Amino acid sequence: MNRFFITQSLKGVLDAVLTDADLVHQVSHVLRLRAGDELMLLDNSGSECTAVIQNIAKGGVVARITACVPNANEPKNFVMLYQSIIKKDKMEWVFEKCTEIGVSRFVPVVSAHSVKLGFQKERAIKIVKEAAEQSRRGILPRIEDIQDFSDAITRVQQGGAVNFIAHNIGAHQQLIEAARTFHSKNINMFVGPEGGFTDEEIAHAKENGFRVVSLGSRTLRAETAAVVASFLLVQ
Numbered sequence: 434m435n436r437f438f439i440t441q442s443l444k445g446v447l448d449a450v451l452t453d454a455d456l457v458h459q460v461s462h463v464l465r466l467r468a469g470d471e472l473m474l475l476d477n478s479g480s481e482c483t484a485v486i487q488n489i490a491k492g493g494v495v496a497r498i499t500a501c502v503p504n505a506n507e508p509k510n511f512v513m514l515y516q517s518i519i520k521k522d523k524m525e526w527v528f529e530k531c532t533e534i535g536v537s538r539f540v541p542v543v544s545a546h547s548v549k550l551g552f553q554k555e556r557a558i559k560i561v562k563e564a565a566e567q568s569r570r571g572i573l574p575r576i577e578d579i580q581d582f583s584d585a586i587t588r589v590q591q592g593g594a595v596n597f598i599a600h601n602i603g604a605h606q607q608l609i610e611a612a613r614t615f616h617s618k619n620i621n622m623f624v625g626p627e628g629g630f631t632d633e634e635i636a637h638a639k640e641n642g643f644r645v646v647s648l649g650s651r652t653l654r655a656e657t658a659a660v661v662a663s664f665l666l667v668q
């Protein structure tokens with residue numbers, strides 16, 4: 434069944450009136466659905482509602498809610514991926530794949546070796562939404578505003594989470610080992626840019642209580658590291 438995240442709440446709603454232009458286009462022109470066809474609507478509350486299309490018009494789709502159940506596919510850990518901004522297509526790949534994997538929030542970071550200082554947020558939001566629908570998630574991962582590395586390191590301290598930073602140089606505990614021993618559901622994971630983290634950045638993270646972790650003896654591309662680390666942490 435086709436799944437759609439919507440911005441309005443479905444709490445107590447019988448007939449949902451869906452006016453989002455993308456959704457209307459998708460339903461009527463791409464999927465060519467008709468009255469009587471079913472949809473799955475997600476209002477980002479963690480529940481998912483089956484709905485039957487009543488009417489499709491140019492400006493909107495009316496769908497009757499027939500059943501709402503809790504979505505069962507959100508991971509037990511809340512992983513925030515602090516990804517140093519990398520090249521556009523790689524960054525977008527990280528948004529897509531890490532949404533599929535189960536990252537709960539993305540924080541784009543500008544670090545010392547970042548070559549890119551920005552990303553297209555609107556595009557990223559769309560990518561994350563489509564990946565969340567495709568992977569049957571119940572909550573849409575949020576994309577935070579860009580943070581400076583140093584600020585991000587000190588800000589996460591206030592949260593009471595477990596903080597990891599992935600570094601490919603030197604001998605560090607394997608993330609796969611560390612992931613077995615922490616006792617928090619809230620995890621912040623920092624992954625570097627193409628050029629990696631500087632010694633100073635790693636030292637700054639350590640001073641702030643971060644655990645420096647390895648993803649194995651081979652140096653991975655930043656986007657590979659993001660996917661591997663996220664997968665180990667959401668479990």
Ligand code: SAH
Nearest residue numbers: 599600601625628629630647648652653658
């Ligand atoms: N240009 C750097 C490599 C950077 S890899 C160099 O040649 O040394 C980009 C980022 O991916 C790193 O900053 C780190 O966060 C992560 N990463 C890649 N491979 C890793 C590994 N084996 N262990 C831990 N982190 C890794």
